[in-house]
Amino acid sequence: MCGIVGYIGPRDATPIILSGLQRLEYRGYDSAGIAVLQGGEIAIRRDVGKLSNLMQLVSTEPLNGRIGIGHTRWATHGVPSPHNAHPHISRNGRTVVVHNGIVENFRELRAELEAAGVRFASETDTEVIVHLVQRERDAGHALTEAVRRAVRYLRGAHAIVVLSADDPDRLVAVRIGNAGGVALGLGDGEMFIASDIPAILEHTRRMVFLESRQMATVTRDAYHVQTLDGEPVDAEVHTIAWDPVSAARGEFKHFMQKEIHEQARALTDTLRGRIDFHDGCVVLPDLTITPEHARRLKRIVTVACGTSAYSGLVGKFILEDLTRIPVEVDYGSEYRYRNPILDEDCAVLAITQSGETVDTLAAMEEAREKGATLWSIVNVLGSQAMRVADGYITMQAGPEIGVASTKAFTTSIVDQYLLALYLGQQRGTLSCEQSQAHAEDLARLPDLVGQVLEREAAVEALAAETYHYTNFLYLGRGINYPIALEGALKLKEISYIHAEGYPAGEMKHGPIALIDEHMPVVAIALQDAVYEKMLSQIEQAKSRGGRVIAIATDGDTLIAEKADHVLYVPPVSPLLSPVVSVIPLQLLAYHIAVWRGADVDQPRNLAKSVTVE
Ligand code: AGP
Numbered sequence: 001m002c003g004i005v006g007y008i009g010p011r012d013a014t015p016i017i018l019s020g021l022q023r024l025e026y027r028g029y030d031s032a033g034i035a036v037l038q039g040g041e042i043a044i045r046r047d048v049g050k051l052s053n054l055m056q057l058v059s060t061e062p063l064n065g066r067i068g069i070g071h072t073r074w075a076t077h078g079v080p081s082p083h084n085a086h087p088h089i090s091r092n093g094r095t096v097v098v099h100n101g102i103v104e105n106f107r108e109l110r111a112e113l114e115a116a117g118v119r120f121a122s123e124t125d126t127e128v129i130v131h132l133v134q135r136e137r138d139a140g141h142a143l144t145e146a147v148r149r150a151v152r153y154l155r156g157a158h159a160i161v162v163l164s165a166d167d168p169d170r171l172v173a174v175r176i177g178n179a180g181g182v183a184l185g186l187g188d189g190e191m192f193i194a195s196d197i198p199a200i201l202e203h204t205r206r207m208v209f210l211e212s213r214q215m216a217t218v219t220r221d222a223y224h225v226q227t228l229d230g231e232p233v234d235a236e237v238h239t240i241a242w243d244p245v246s247a248a249r250g251e252f253k254h255f256m257q258k259e260i261h262e263q264a265r266a267l268t269d270t271l272r273g274r275i276d277f278h279d280g281c282v283v284l285p286d287l288t289i290t291p292e293h294a295r296r297l298k299r300i301v302t303v304a305c306g307t308s309a310y311s312g313l314v315g316k317f318i319l320e321d322l323t324r325i326p327v328e329v330d331y332g333s334e335y336r337y338r339n340p341i342l343d344e345d346c347a348v349l350a351i352t353q354s355g356e357t358v359d360t361l362a363a364m365e366e367a368r369e370k371g372a373t374l375w376s377i378v379n380v381l382g383s384q385a386m387r388v389a390d391g392y393i394t395m396q397a398g399p400e401i402g403v404a405s406t407k408a409f410t411t412s413i414v415d416q417y418l419l420a421l422y423l424g425q426q427r428g429t430l431s432c433e434q435s436q437a438h439a440e441d442l443a444r445l446p447d448l449v450g451q452v453l454e455r456e457a458a459v460e461a462l463a464a465e466t467y468h469y470t471n472f473l474y475l476g477r478g479i480n481y482p483i484a485l486e487g488a489l490k491l492k493e494i495s496y497i498h499a500e501g502y503p504a505g506e507m508k509h510g511p512i513a514l515i516d517e518h519m520p521v522v523a524i525a526l527q528d529a530v531y532e533k534m535l536s537q538i539e540q541a542k543s544r545g546g547r548v549i550a551i552a553t554d555g556d557t558l559i560a561e562k563a564d565h566v567l568y569v570p571p572v573s574p575l576l577s578p579v580v581s582v583i584p585l586q587l588l589a590y591h592i593a594v595w596r597g598a599d600v601d602q603p604r605n606l607a608k609s610v611t612v613e
Pocket of ligand 1: 305306307308351352353354355356357360403404405406490493607608609610
């Protein structure tokens with residue numbers, strides 16, 4: 001995840017910015033940079049690799065200024081390199097920008113700017129932002145207004161900070177959607193800007209958090225918040241009373257809630273550097289396979305446990321649809337004793353957030369002994385499942401602290417989508433051009449997830465009405481059947497309520513006998529190929545007195561006539577719909593557990609990583 005730090009005040013900006021970026025290192029990055037106003041000019045230092053490389057560069061080529069911005073970057077568009085690292089500067093050297101997020105429409109914006117004579121110095125999407133701002137400055141607009149007008153052209157979710165040599169007394173920050181936060185730190189004669197609280201907590205505990213579609217103009221003694229429509233905002237000032245550990249929780253009560261809300265940004269990072277959103281080509285730097293080997297693949301076996309196994313069940317739909325390779329999914333704890341049938345034309349894919357789950361590792365060992373190609377999807381870098389595999393894909397979700405897995409689930413689904421596109425391209429059954437539509441669906445996903453996260457209040461209200469129940473039933477069909485399993489697991493593992501996920505079509509073969517007014521039924525009924533079937537399922541549950549909670553598509557008024565409660569999600573492509581439909585279920589489980597006073601981050605009897613049988 002990218003990190004942003006800005007400073008304006010009487011002190012030397014460089015050490016403040018660099019130490020702030022160090023506190024954001026846990027997010028992971030592959031390059032870093034800093035820009036400081038020095039003698040009326042903007043001076044920039046950027047380097048690839050660890051922050052220590054940038055610090056080394058700054059020590060040999062010092063910076064000296066009282067206002068500046070810094071950034072740690074996960075490569076998205078353009079390889080990790082000094083010229084692709086942020087900050088990015090306008091052609092006339094007067095304006096500089098750092099950015100989190102993806103400019104989904106950067107290709108057309110770049111083409112338009114190039115046609116107007118702008119020469120780009122990088123392959124990044126971010127660089128279009130600084131040229132758009134400069135264009136508005138050249139049109140005579142003051143900095144704040146120029147930024148406000150420039151960001152109107154951007155599609156996607158963004159966090160942006162702008163510094164201008166022509167306005168040495170201010171920084172301008174913008175937040176659109178959920179590409180990471182923008183916190184203003186209020187000092188005494190100095191101000192700070194950061195993408196996360198830990199970066200600036202040592203300097204001040206008084207903070208203002210921008211909400212989506214808000215921007216701030218910050219001088220050393222004051223700040224002004226407004227909407228992107230120019231309406232002034234009376235933003236609340238928070239006093240952060242946390243110790244460092246809880247500072248890592250940010251403005252959230254639990255790590256689980258924070259990690260649920262990090263998913264929009266985490267998904268952006270999962271995509272970074274792997275898919276070209278323009279031509280659709282996928283590269284997986286740590287998992288390569290020759291076209292000949294890809295064509296030889298006859299079967300994929302996914303092995304995992306718990307939530308990761310449910311991610312594999314979703315991935316089966318994606319991988320089979322895009323590669324036409326048969327996919328089996330098995331629990332690690334079962335697979336390891338099955339004496340499985342494998343050979344060199346099979347690939348075994350282990351999905352494991354921790355990379356240390358003993359049953360999954362044992363299944364990997366079984367696969368290794370039988371000569372299969374061994375891949376893993378992991379979140380913890382350096383974990384055993386990463387090291388023993390022939391190739392791996394990292395989730396790039398950032399640390400997942402809450403025992404209940406959330407952002408690892410959604411990012412591992414997207415990793416499987418990337419793997420499917422990559423295998424299709426290597427097998428020659430899916431061209432980059434055919435992949436462009438998929439790339440567009442993936443580029444939109446973080447923003448769609450962010451939209452659902454903004455609807456948390458409705459889920460919390462529903463939790464307040466339902467947390468007293470002792471049994472729940474979750475129903476889904478097709479690619480959303482695994483989401484019924486995952487929704488039920490989330491609820492039972494943190495609230496201790498019995499919950500069961502079931503394929504909706506199977507209800508009539510017995511479980512429907514369970515339904516009555518004491519058993520809420522959660523039905524995932526998006527407007528997809530199985531929508532009509534789910535509607536009839538809801539009617540059957542209602543006719544037996546069941547209380548139905550539907551997960552439905554925005555604008556679906558029919559379902560509101562049938563279900564007792566509806567949690568809406570925006571329309572999404574069918575293969576990515578589980579990433580969106582799971583969010584309300586994560587939030588429902590979380591808020592029910594909070595209402596029940598459960599220990600959300602460390603539920604009884606559970607460990608974050610099950611390293612023993
Ligand atoms: C999920 O919320 C649980 N914490 C658990 O099922 C977990 O997914 C499972 O133990 C697998 O963990 P892993 O992804 O680290 O292998």
